[in-house]
Amino acid sequence: MFEARTGGTSAAATRYRRGVSADPSQRAVEVRRSARRRRTVSAYREGDRTVVLIPARMSEAEERRWVGVMLDKLAAQESKRTLGDAELTERAERLSEQYFTGRARPRSVRWVTNQNTRWGSCTPAEGSIRLSHRLQGMPEYVVDYVLLHELAHLLVPGHGPRFWELLEAYPRTERARGYLEGVVAAERLPKVPDPAGE
Structure with missing residues (x-):
C-alpha cells in the first residue's frame, strides 16, 4: 500500500x-x-x-x-551481474538461514546449461542444487525463489502441503511464480514475422 x-x-x-x-x-x-x-x-x-x-x-x-x-x-x-557458483552457494546459505533457520544445507549449488525445461533441480541424497543458466539476468527475487524452492526439497521431498508451507515464508513466492509462468507463456507464443524485411 x-x-x-x-x-x-x-x-x-x-x-x-x-x-x-x-x-x-x-x-x-x-x-x-x-x-x-x-x-x-x-x-x-x-x-x-x-x-x-x-x-x-x-x-x-x-x-x-x-x-x-x-x-x-x-x-x-x-x-545481470552474474553470480559465480561460490556466490550462488553463499546466497543459498543466506536464504536458508533467513527463511528456513539454516536447516537446508546444500553441499553444492551451481549453474548448469543442460536444463532447458526446468528452472532448477535438487538431489537431496547428494545435497546438490542445480539452477538453469536461463535464470541468469532475471530479477533477484525470481532467482531467490528458485533457490528457496530447491532448498525446500532438501527438507521435504515432493510438492506436498508441507513443502508449500515452507515456501510461504518467502513473501515474493507468488510474484516469482507468476514471472516464471509469464516467461514460459512468452516462449510459447508464435513468432511473428518482421514486416520490415523478416
Whole structure:
C-alpha cells in the first residue's frame, strides 16, 4: 500500500512511500511526481530505497503498474551481474538461514546449461542444487525463489502441503511464480514475422 507524502519543491510533486519490510530484499519505494516530466518514467536506487520518477498527471493505477515495471527492470539489471557458483552457494546459505533457520544445507549449488525445461533441480541424497543458466539476468527475487524452492526439497521431498508451507515464508513466492509462468507463456507464443524485411 502506498501512503501519500507531499514534497517540498512544488504542489505538483507528490511523493509516495511504501512501508519497509523486514525482508532486506524489499526496499522502500518513493515515487516522485513531476509536472515537467511528460511521458518518461525512470528509477534508481538511493541508499536503502528505490526512487521512481513519473509524470504528475499519471493516475494511481498507472503509477502502481509503472512502479512494478521499474522495480523489475532494476532487479533484472542488478542480477545481470552474474553470480559465480561460490556466490550462488553463499546466497543459498543466506536464504536458508533467513527463511528456513539454516536447516537446508546444500553441499553444492551451481549453474548448469543442460536444463532447458526446468528452472532448477535438487538431489537431496547428494545435497546438490542445480539452477538453469536461463535464470541468469532475471530479477533477484525470481532467482531467490528458485533457490528457496530447491532448498525446500532438501527438507521435504515432493510438492506436498508441507513443502508449500515452507515456501510461504518467502513473501515474493507468488510474484516469482507468476514471472516464471509469464516467461514460459512468452516462449510459447508464435513468432511473428518482421514486416520490415523478416
